[in-house]
Amino acid sequence: MEYFTVNNSTGVRELVERLNGQSFYTNSYDFLLSDELIIYGFLKDESSEYGEGNLFVFGKTVRPDDVILATSDSIFSKIKRYGMSSKYKGLLNAKGEVTLPNIYDDICLFAYDRILIEKNGKFGIVDTSGKILAEPKYDQIFDAGEYTIGFIIDNKVGFMNTNGSVVINPKFDKATSYNNFNEGLIVVSETIDGLPYQYCIDHYGLIKGDMEYIGQEDEYIPPYDTYNDDEYSDPLDAYDGDPDARWNTD
Template sequence: MPAFRIALAVLSLAFVGGCASPLVTLSARPSDAVASAEDVARGAELFPFRASDGTWGFVTADGEVAVPAQFDGASEFHEGRATVGVGGRVGAIDPSGRIVVEPVYDEVLAFADGRARVRVGTGRDRRYGFVAPDGQEVVAPTLPEATVFRSGLSVVRLREGRLTLVQKILIQIGGGSPSDRTVAIDPNGRVVLELPHDEVKVFSEGLAAFRPEKGRRWGYLTREGEVAIEPQFEGPALAFTGGLARVGQGGEIGYVNPTGDFVIEPQFEAAGPFSEGLAAVRVDGQWGYIDSTGVMVVEPRFERAGAFSESLAAVRLGGAWGYVDTEGGVVIEPAYRSARPFRHGLAVVFRGGRPLLVDSAGDLVGPDR
């Protein structure tokens, strides 16, 4: 950075904070709140819909309105809770439509492991925290970085103590801060693991991809912080699903097992996670599907391809989305702008900007269909 820009940064920081300023810290309040089994079961059978006036509600698999349209936006239920928009902010409801997480956040992600990640602010001012199913802030939104919970852990970035002027300058010009710590916390916000690495991704199936300090290659850590797979992959290094993780080596993607051995050698331009024994892969610009041994079971011919759910996968062909079965046969003709996975016999598809529900035969279900 040119000297005059550094000088300007020093000057501006001196005016706004002097020689030291407080840093964000981990503020936690343990909670034993859980969503009831009834809420989880009821929520799994509800689907979001948008009414003709633009508001959102929820319907059953039979198309009956369960929660009248009243929200600015709505997501699917996860663990008995669904994210909704109210007055430009975001909260969450239970299956009866009762607000349980007050709409005071800029973002509320789906619940996982009994916690939803919340965000306030945007850009460099964004901060993350976690709420319980009853809406209590278990971790106040003060964290500059935080992954969603998986395997009972979230990887978060902490800054503790007070920033010196030099540290503030480093942050201003894009550098790190010596006060930064990467740790893993449990669902009650307790630090259970120090992670002295440059980067650690979300835990999945008990493992998390990591890159050591000043290292260029990726490996995997256990929930105890031990190295399970030595850093050896050029990247990307993605989460484990179905016992396999996608990793990049030599400019191509393959799949490794939890010991780091390639089960499917790097050979694909891009690849998706395994689901129901199949994974989408791209070869020469087209997508098809392989099985867990790497055999191509659906030859590449799609423009895009999603994961299988209830034996159907969304694919794009001719610029539109439809669904195919596990042998690649078209079950629902491509006719939609986008399409989501099937759940309980129904899937959300979009025609223009309007969400619709279709069943496995491709018939529209629900109000205003």
């Protein structure tokens, strides 16, 4: 799929005309012109001849008559909050059916024909039918390559498959775990007993090769006497044998 941003009502009209023509009028996209809809983006389906898999990121304005007031007795229950839902995004299919309700802060195209959703600063994954594969609970989601999806939760990195099933539990340090899988392996780092180690794992989380300590070694400072290779020399010789002269810098 490919994502296109739709900026204004003129852009929506142009999109409708183009899509109607491309489908040879076998499908009508006039539903996109509804006054209640705000179209934020268009996910173009490249796999079908007439675009049956096209998707649209939308918001919807709630009219005053459709507002359901809260049942509490607080003063806030008297406030009509219509119009607010237009900033939240959902998905429509090519028939105008809601496949994902407009309750998300953002929706964008991901990899492997998956779609990234964001809610309250957390991220999840849905497929093109709108089915939620991973709930929006992750701090970050990224493409780890080779049909593997990486995620970060509580500052730890883990990996899931393209169906949203966690394959490798989050335990890796995020600072050095952004490499893509390459020929079945990925470099990760893990803090073990307070010490940082780096190693390779496969798609099942099995360690391949040796674990390497990547922390800094403590600097060794030898005593002064070890710098003196001449057994007959004395550091006091520079001060004419007077130890008090060492403090005289004049």
